[in-house]
Amino acid sequence: MAVERREIDRIDRELLPLFLERMGCVERVGELKRQAGKPVRNAAREQEIIDRVSRQAGEMGQSAAEFYRAIMAISRDREHNLMGGDPDLLELEQRANRELQSPGKVVCQGVRGAYSHQAAERLFPGAEIGFVPEFHEVFREVSEGALGVVPVENSAAGSVTAVYDLILKYRFYIVGAVDIRVEHCLAAAAPGEITRVLSHPQALAQCSELLSREGYETEDYSNTAAAAKAVAESREPGLGVICSEDAARRYGLTILRRGVQNVRNNTTRFVAVSREAVLPVDASKISLCFSLPHTTGSLHSVLRRFAGSGLNLTKIESRPLPGRSFEYDFYLDFTGCIHDPSTLNLICALKAELPRFSFLGNYSELSTEEEI
Numbered sequence: 105m106a107v108e109r110r111e112i113d114r115i116d117r118e119l120l121p122l123f124l125e126r127m128g129c130v131e132r133v134g135e136l137k138r139q140a141g142k143p144v145r146n147a148a149r150e151q152e153i154i155d156r157v158s159r160q161a162g163e164m165g166q167s168a169a170e171f172y173r174a175i176m177a178i179s180r181d182r183e184h185n186l187m188g189g190d191p192d193l194l195e196l197e198q199r200a201n202r203e204l205q206s207p208g209k210v211v212c213q214g215v216r217g218a219y220s221h222q223a224a225e226r227l228f229p230g231a232e233i234g235f236v237p238e239f240h241e242v243f244r245e246v247s248e249g250a251l252g253v254v255p256v257e258n259s260a261a262g263s264v265t266a267v268y269d270l271i272l273k274y275r276f277y278i279v280g281a282v283d284i285r286v287e288h289c290l291a292a293a294a295p296g297e298i299t300r301v302l303s304h305p306q307a308l309a310q311c312s313e314l315l316s317r318e319g320y321e322t323e324d325y326s327n328t329a330a331a332a333k334a335v336a337e338s339r340e341p342g343l344g345v346i347c348s349e350d351a352a353r354r355y356g357l358t359i360l361r362r363g364v365q366n367v368r369n370n371t372t373r374f375v376a377v378s379r380e381a382v383l384p385v386d387a388s389k390i391s392l393c394f395s396l397p398h399t400t401g402s403l404h405s406v407l408r409r410f411a412g413s414g415l416n417l418t419k420i421e422s423r424p425l426p427g428r429s430f431e432y433d434f435y436l437d438f439t440g441c442i443h444d445p446s447t448l449n450l451i452c453a454l455k456a457e458l459p460r461f462s463f464l465g466n467y468s469e470l471s472t473e474e475e476i
């Protein structure tokens with residue numbers, strides 16, 4: 105094997121100067137493009153190269169194509185880097201507030217005592233919190249200057265797709281995130297036998313084991329806290345509710361059982377959305393969205409850029425583009441800070457290359473235990 109390894113070392117010694125020579129050439133092309141105001145990416149030229157090397161490499165054609173795609177992605181990043189990046193993003197990175205100014209109004213969906221309310225209090229302690237019945241109304245209030253707090257994902261039930269659709273539609277900035285532990289309890293207006301239980305369908309599903317074991321009838325309600333309020337007001341005997349302890353206490357209900365969800369660790373992630381960007385120096389999570397051409401490998405070629413920059417993807421969500429068949433917007437979270445020059449360069453490169461691209465924010469996440 106030693107002989108072969110020496111051969112590999114020799115080939116690498118020959119490859120490396122060629123690679124560097126090619127990068128030097130790419131830099132000169134980049135400079136000419138900058139002077140001519142031309143975009144970095146030239147898809148036709150890349151295809152020409154891929155076709156040629158695939159042909160020339162015979163049975164290694166696919167691997168050669170993959171190798172050249174990687175080289176050209178590196179070339180594009182280098183060119184973007186030399187061009188200085190997207191002026192709007194560079195300005196945003198420089199000018200955006202580093203800290204959230206004390207929030208005026210904070211809005212969430214539901215009623216007092218809902219899990220959204222707990223999330224809003226964790227994110228913005230002491231702020232004035234308002235409630236609206238629907239998610240789209242939260243976003244409308246944000247367009248008028250409020251901060252919104254909305255759920256995006258539950259550890260058991262998955263993404264809240266209606267909220268992702270609104271995030272992609274409005275493209276406001278995400279300025280914070282918090283994980284709230286969902287601890288449901290069974291409560292009633294007064295102690296006694298329960299026969300029927302009200303709650304949000306997701307909460308009923310999360311407590312299905314208890315509900316079927318006890319043979320309770322169930323009834324869907326718009327929201328867990330609204331259900332708690334309704335049970336408190338109706339005082340109907342045998343009527344119970346699945347809600348948070350906070351909601352039960354808030355509406356004067358008797359807690360019959362705690363921790364009634366099927367899964368111990370049931371957590372919902374909430375994000376705070378704002379019309380204005382806030383980019384703290386120690387922010388650790390970045391959110392982006394973009395769409396992709398419907399071609400083989402288009403998502404892979406984007407994801408490879410993150411891997412190449414050592415950035416860890418924590419979430420990817422695709423949502424169909426309204427009015428188009430099988431075209432998607434992608435929403436993506438990864439760990440990183442926009443004030444890091446290489447991360448900023450990658451975001452600028454993606455903005456230049458991807459259709460419908462938006463930078464959605466850079467923020468920190470509060471964990472369930474942590475206080476702000």
Ligand SMILES: O=C(O)C(=O)C[C@]1(C(=O)O)C=C[C@@H](O)C=C1
Nearest residue numbers: 133144145146149150176179180
């Ligand atoms: O030929 C160009 O226009 C280049 O910028 C060079 C190059 C390459 O690496 O070959 C890089 C990016 C373009 O998308 C096409 C090709």
